[in-house]
Every structure is written in structure tokens, then in C-alpha cells.
Amino acid sequence: MFAVSAFAAVGLLVGLLVAMIIIKFANKDKKIKTQYDERQQNILNKGYKYGFYTMITCEAILICLGIGQVSLPFADYLLHFIAILAGCLVLCVYSIWNDAYWGMNNNKKSYLIIFAVLFVINLIPIVAGFLNGSIKAEGVGSLPITNIIVVIWMALIGCTLLVKKIADSREEED
């Protein structure tokens, strides 16, 4: 038990370190912190507020379901994970739609490459499950549900980025 926790903790720390290094090199000025201007800060502040409201609403629903002893086909940790992702999704969509998603020192290309790599990393276990027949043999219960949730979440953010880009290009044409 201890060994597994230690491995998980070390894995998390290594993950954070790798993320910091990636962000450092993805930014134009090689700084870890993304810089936003005053308008973007205002938008992000509102986005955090709406994201927080979404998260506590999801958590309140989960509490109500728990009190009502309604059983859901997901593990408890996954439900809380979904609540966190829902809050983050609201923040991302709101900031994308109000041009506050990309900071002034962000290199969009690098970030999109990182985004695509993470998407593929999460997609691999799902595709592998279908290809090696484990889903057919063991049923839907064997699906890597965490990866599926993350893939859906990333796809929604990707779609928002795409729609915003199309809307912006049309606006420029006008």
C-alpha cells in the first residue's frame, strides 16, 4: 500500500516538474508564468468565479445524490473529478470566447502541439482497449473511463478554440 502511494506521489511530482519545463519552453519569453493584460485579467477573474460556481453546483448535486442514496455507475473519485473538470471547462470556454485564453507570452503553436500530444496519450488506452478486444471480452466496465472523460473534456475545449477561430476570421472579413 505504502509502495503504491509513494510511487503515485513521485509520479505526481515528476509530472508537475515535466509540466513546468514544458510550459517554460512553450512560452515565448521562457518564463513559467503566463502574462495577461488588464482586460484578460478581468475576464479570467469572472471565468474563475463562474468555474467555481459550476464546481460547487456539481458538488452540491453529488451531495444530494449521496443523501438520496442514488447509486451512479461511476466511482466516487470520478464524480469529484468530473466536477473539477466541469469547473475548469467553464473557465476555459468563457476565457476562449472572450479572448483571454491565450496569454501575451504564450506560443500558440507549442501549446497546441502539447494539447495534441496529451489528447493522443489519453486516446491510446481507449483505442488499445478496442483493438486488443478487452472491451468485447470484459464489457464496457473495462473501459478506461478516466481517459474517456479527459478526452471528451479536451475535445470540447478544442472545439471551442476552433469555433472561436472561425468566428474571428469571419469578423475580420467583415
Added chain:
Amino acid sequence: MKNLKLKSARAGKDLSQDQLAALCGVSRQTISAIEKGDYNPTINLCISICKALDKTLDDLFWE
């Protein structure tokens, strides 16, 4: 309300929104939002814009 004075002052200096944004240390979208009247800048940003365009606050932001 659209800020046409800012837009014409920028065009007068032959600057793109991107160039003006870089001079003022903000994003292009922020300059666009100010010109469209979607965002009211702080006094600090107004001063930065005025300095970049060699204009006064009255010239650009007073009706």
C-alpha cells in the same frame, strides 16, 4: 460606443492593432475591444495608448 478617434489616430500613425498592442504591452484583442467600445481601459492603459500615438487623453478618450 465605438472609439473612432483611437482607430483614426492609429491609422494616422500607420500602425496595426498588433503593433499598437505591442507598444502598449497588451494583447491585440484588447486594442480591438477598446476600438469597438466593448472595453473601458484603465487610466494607465489610456496613458500608454496616448504616449504610443503622441496624443492627449482629451484627443482620444474625451467625447
